[in-house]
Amino acid sequence: MSEQEKELRVLRDQIDTIDRNIHELLNKRASCAQNVAEVKEKYQGEQSAVFYRPEREAQVLRTVMERNEGPLADKEIARLFREIMSVCLALEEPMRVAFLGPEGTFTQQAAMKHFGHSAHNMPMQSLKDVFREVQSGAAHYGVVPIENSSEGVVNHTLDLFKQFNLKICGEVEVPIHLHLLLNKGDSMDEIAKIYSHEQSLAQSRGWLDARYPHIDKVAVSSNAEAARLVMQEGHGYAAVAGDMAAELYDLDAVVKNIEDQADNTTRFLIIGDQDVGPSGDDKTSILVSVPDAPGALYQLLEPFHRYELSLTRVETRTSAKHSLFYIDFEGHSEDKLVQKALAELTKESVELKVLGSYPKAVL
Known part of the structure; x- marks a missing residue:
């Protein structure tokens, strides 16, 4: 046995030991999860037990990343x-x-x-x-x-x-991330028609127009449907779709990441x-309808400024008499400042619907 093989044998033995420990700990965790389910069912009463807690999961994932x-x-x-x-x-x-x-x-x-x-x-x-x-x-x-x-x-x-x-x-x-998908063995020079969802065609328009300005680009119900059509129709057809569609229909991604915006x-x-409890880093989304009048948006947003609540999204839709706003902001509906802001919005609005408070995306 060479010196290299001896050193590799030692490392592989270490990996085998670690794998056994990981395996044992995974099964212990699974058993603990089963015990959690039994406790929840025991104390839930007549209502169905809630097993998935988004706030708890977000906290676990954040902790995992912090201690890594x-x-x-x-x-x-x-x-x-x-x-x-x-x-x-x-x-x-x-x-x-x-x-x-x-x-x-x-x-x-x-x-x-x-x-x-x-x-x-x-x-x-x-x-x-x-x-x-x-x-x-x-x-x-x-x-x-x-x-x-x-x-x-x-x-x-x-x-x-x-x-x-x-x-x-x-x-x-x-x-x-959008890719140009072809059947295996097909050539990019023989494409006669390109399928994709209308949004994906729009998101890759620059790349497509530069390389295939005279080829028909057909909008279909989804990127997956585009990939299915290419698989079904065979030679001469292409799809703009993602990795999952390529894998599902066994197509080749001949050019990757053709979207016009990299981000x-x-x-x-x-x-x-x-209702989801606070996780420590949350968002709240609301729908609020106010009379369509000058200064309506300012009056609506003023409490967020006063209580130092950061807005992450404001979307407006106007009807004949009312303006409807979809608003995302940082904070949880159980936070005192959020509650004060929502109370003021309720007084000023025709209708206020809290769509939910939830953890910010972790992954």
Whole structure:
């Protein structure tokens, strides 16, 4: 045995020992999670036990990142713990998560990023179906898009918050990376038609127009549907979509990251029927309707300035008599300053709906 082989043998023996310890600790953690479920069911009474606590999960992930000493990056170690928690939570109760389908979309990617791979993902045909599944109890939570850094807010999602009595329980941000997908063996020089969702076509318009100015670009219902069509129709067709769609339909990403904005990001909301407690680093979202009059926006925002509450998003929609504002701001509805601001808004508004307080996105 060479000296190199001897040194490697020592290191591999150390790794084997560490792996055994990790394995033992993982099973201990899983057993503890099962005990948590038993305690919750014991003291819950007639109501259904709540196994998933967004604020608790956010606190755990933040702690993991704060105590991390490397060499693994903070977010990488947090992703590992995210999956550990997902597996353990599935032992307590399998999580049913509705999302805007079909499979292979960025919304499914957001669902998996937030809940881990052990949750049961349920693709829905429309945003309204996602809200309906959660409100009926068929799904524990839903994942819906709310805003894109280049395309703006998703107004249909805001409209549905007015129709359904659901809460925002969390948020997740997904970097949007778009690739040119072809069937294996196809050439970029033989593309006759390109499929994608209309937003993805818009987000990669510069790249597409520069390289394929005369090729038909066809908008379809989703990026995943675009990838499916390319797989089905075969030679001469391309799709603009992400990694999940490429993997699902076995396509080659011949050119990666063709989006016009390198920092393009979509923010998704987690919707459910529970109020979420403070995690220590939270946001609150509200819908507020005020009379359409000069100075209405100033009067609405003034309490946030006075109580030093940082706004992260303000979206305005105006009707004949009223202005509707969607507002995100830092803080939790249980915070005293937030409560004072909301009390003043209630006096000045026609309608105020607190959509929820929830942890800021960790990953």
